Each structure stands twice: as C-alpha cells, then as structure tokens.
Amino acid sequence: MTAIAAFLRKTPVTRLHDYFTAAGFTSLPPVDWTKPESEVVEPLIMAVDDMDEDEKQRVVLDAGRVAALADGPGAEGLRAGLSITWCSRAGPVRRPAGRG
Numbered sequence: 001m002t003a004i005a006a007f008l009r010k011t012p013v014t015r016l017h018d019y020f021t022a023a024g025f026t027s028l029p030p031v032d033w034t035k036p037e038s039e040v041v042e043p044l045i046m047a048v049d050d051m052d053e054d055e056k057q058r059v060v061l062d063a064g065r066v067a068a069l070a071d072g073p074g075a076e077g078l079r080a081g082l083s084i085t086w087c088s089r090a091g092p093v094r095r096p097a098g099r100g
Contacts, residue, residue: 008041013040028051
C-alpha cells in the first residue's frame, strides 16, 4: 500500500478527483473533494485500502503504470515518442520526435 500512498500524495487532488470519478469505482466511499488537499489525501489512502480487491487492484496497476512513465526511462520514452512544442520569439516551433 505504500506505493499507492506515495502515488496519491504526489498527485494533485484535482487529478485524483478526475481519475476516481472517471474510473467509476463503486466500492470507494464518497470523498469531499472540496476540502484542502491534506484533508482529502490521507482519508483517500484509507478509503482505497478498504476498497474491494478488484477495484483496489485496478488502482495498484494504474499507479504502477504512472510510476513507470514518471521514472527516467519512462519519461525519456515519452519524450522520444512525442513532438515537443518549443516557443520562440516568432511563435511556437514544432520539432520532430526524437530531436533534442
């Protein structure tokens, strides 16, 4: 559960709200997303721990995927596969994928 706790603590509450709302978890108790971050995240960690096993496993897998993309090789893979928009004085400049 420590990996999920770290994931939840590092993710902005607005993104957590989007994720849990879109995923349609039925075993997650209601969360008051309007509270300050510190009052949302810790109760959310406990709530996820109490979810049914199938839904909790979905959260674990999704957190693992996010962590894999956020580490060095994952982030580099994303950069290599995406075109990056750079701004210059003349306006945005699109560089082909794979070019620094």
